[in-house]
Amino acid sequence: xxxxxxxxxxxxxxxxxxxxxxxxxxxxxxxxxxxxxxxxxxxxxxxxxxxxxxxxxxxxxxxxxxxxxxxxxxxxxxxxxxxxxxxxxxxxxxxxxxxxxxxxxxxxxxxxxxxxxxxxxxxxxxxxxxxxxxxxxxxxxxxxxxxxxxxxxxxxxxxxxxxxxxxxxxxxxxxxxxxxxxxxxxxxxxxxxxxxxxxxxxxxxxx
Numbered sequence: 001x002x003x004x005x006x007x008x009x010x011x012x013x014x015x016x017x018x019x020x021x022x023x024x025x026x027x028x029x030x031x032x033x034x035x036x037x038x039x040x041x042x043x044x045x046x047x048x049x050x051x052x053x054x055x056x057x058x059x060x061x062x063x064x065x066x067x068x069x070x071x072x073x074x075x076x077x078x079x080x081x082x083x084x085x086x087x088x089x090x091x092x093x094x095x096x097x098x099x100x101x102x103x104x105x106x107x108x109x110x111x112x113x114x115x116x117x118x119x120x121x122x123x124x125x126x127x128x129x130x131x132x133x134x135x136x137x138x139x140x141x142x143x144x145x146x147x148x149x150x151x152x153x154x155x156x157x158x159x160x161x162x163x164x165x166x167x168x169x170x171x172x173x174x175x176x177x178x179x180x181x182x183x184x185x186x187x188x189x190x191x192x193x194x195x196x197x198x199x200x201x202x203x204x205x206x207x
Contacts, residue, residue, distance in 0.1 A: 003109060003126050008096075011035035014069050018062045018086050019076035020045030023100050027074045028055060030110070041066050042077070064089040072108070076100040103127030112137035117149035147186045154182070154195055158202070177201035 015031050017024050020042030028049050031038050040049055041058045050057055058066070062082060067073060067089055075086040075097065087105035090097035099105035103126075111122035112133040121144065123136045155178070159169050177198050185194040 003124065005122070005124070007120070008034075008072065010072060013037060013071045014039070015072045015074070016041065016066055016070045017074045017076060018042065018066070018082065019074075019078070019100075020049060020057075020059075021076070021078070022046060022048075023078070024074075024076040025049050027076050027098075027100065027110075028052070031072075031074075033115075036072075039066070062086060067093055067095055070095055073097045074100070074110075075102075075105070101130065114141045114144055116144045116146065117152065119144065119148055119152055147183060150186050150191060151178075151183055151194075154186070154191065154198060158195070158198055162202075172202045173204075174202070 011034060013036055015036045015038050017027050017038060017040045020040055025046055025048040028038055028040060032054055039056045041062050043059060043061055045057050045059060049055055073086060073090050073095055075083045077083055083099045083102055083105050087097055087099055096108045098108050098110055103109065106127060109124060109127045111124035114121045114137055121140055123133045125133045162169050180197055180201050182194040182197055
C-alpha cells in the first residue's frame, strides 16, 4: 500500500514502547529526540533505557490498559504474539501503532531519517526493506553537512525580516536564490556574502 507521509508533533505527548531490548532502546531514543513523554513496558529493560530519567519504566508484561491516553505506540518485543496483541488493542482504540520489523502489524511505519538541525530528511521503503532505507540514509548523511543548517538559518531569517516589514514572501524567486551559489559561499565561511547574494536575488525577482 502507498503510505501518506506525515511528521508527527509529539512533544509533551504520551507515547508507549512495548519491549525493553536494544531495538526498543533505539525507538525510545527517537521519541525522546522529539521531546515525547515515554513509557516503556517489558519484563526486562536494558540499562540504556532504564538509566534515562526521562523514561517511565514498568517492569512487567504488557496489558491492554497500557494504551490508555497514548497518541503513539511502538511494539519492539520480537514476540509475534505480543506484537499482534498490541496491534489489535491499538487498532481497537484508534491509536497509531508501529511494530518493529513487522509491517503487517503497523498502522504507521518509521522511516530512516537524517537530521541536520531543523532539517529532517526521511527515507521509506513502506516497510519492504528497512536495510535499503538505512543504506540510503547513510548516503544522504554523508552529503548533508552543517552548512545546510547555516543555509536554512540565513534563508529563514531573511524570510522573517521580509514578513516583519509587512511584505509578502510569496512570489519571490527563492529557488533562483538557492541555486545562485549561496551554499558554496557558506562552505567557504563567507556567510555575510551569501546573505547579500540572497537579498540581491530576491530583490531582482520582486522588481
